[in-house]
Amino acid sequence: MDKKGILVVVSGFSGAGKGTIMKRLLADYPDHYALSISATTREPRPGESHGREYFFVSQAEFEEMIEKDALIEYARYVDNYYGTPKDYVHRQLEAGRDVILEIEIQGALKVKAAYPDTLLMFVSPPNAEELRERLVNRGTEDAATIASRLKRAWQEAQGVEQYDYFVINDILEECVQEVHHIIRNEHARVARNHAVIENIRAQLKGFAEGE
């Protein structure tokens, strides 16, 4: 089995519960996974700390990272930059940990273009009605916000075909296990095991030639 970590992008509808899934995955399997931490130029909110929620950097620092090609992907929302620093991700992958990036579809496709063996997973509730209910039940958003989130969900759903897996979060416990198994099994893909296969082939050749 491939020893190097796999880069995993998890996207999903807002309200699909992907944040909860990621937290559970990291809590249950701390040795297997690392969650990529984004860099941003926005101000920290109360309770957020540098290196936990985000790496909070200045605009000049962020633009230097862009300049030095130190980001896997980045985007600008309103007046702030958000991006994924390469350095941390590369170190975790080399250490054999699967690195999870929780980003939106546009970012996901940029990552896939730069790292073609990235695993793309999309998390969805069982149906759209359920999604609407989850957003309503949060109680934190007004009707207009919920409507705009549902519209954005529909827009995001256009790109789902470019993902590898479509995971339905119905029962959280089962979904966490499913996501875990999908990522673990990805290590057994033939495309990730060329060295192992080549090695067995060379040994077999030796035996067949009577060594």
Next chain:
Amino acid sequence: MDKKGILVVVSGFSGAGKGTIMKRLLADYPDHYALSISATTREPRPGESHGREYFFVSQAEFEEMIEKDALIEYARYVDNYYGTPKDYVHRQLEAGRDVILEIEIQGALKVKAAYPDTLLMFVSPPNAEELRERLVNRGTEDAATIASRLKRAWQEAQGVEQYDYFVINDILEECVQEVHHIIRNEHARVARNHAVIENIRAQLKGFAEGE
């Protein structure tokens, strides 16, 4: 999640233990899996029964199956035909069971050509030395047979790149679980969930348009 069964081909080096894995899979998850039974024109051996090890048919019957395109794949070894009847496989897939075909690489590639969404798994011991030991420890084959099996293993290893997964059977119990999870997770592939995705998309569109 996709409700229709998936066609799964399991191949592997002779001595890799794939027969044992298949038996355990069927014993542990009888509702999930069906093992495809081949048709053959060879004579039944003592203890073999029609419809269990094989469907034993005459040469005329087999050639009629070929004529009627009733086989997923077939091959002729020495003087006998071996093939996979379509009918049984299709019925099991429609019933939502994943159908496992235990066949060699040439047959596997024929199945994949006819059914492009077939999942191809290759089972291997952890290394070639282990494979040689397992063949020797069986105690049923002489040195020349073992050498010829190792040579065939090397030849088969040439085609491994065309498989989807390379599964290492080190600890049987773990390998059975891995194979089970790989097949189960395959149902969550985006390519197998177009109808589900389309349905959610249509619902979201309705909500976004204020229905």
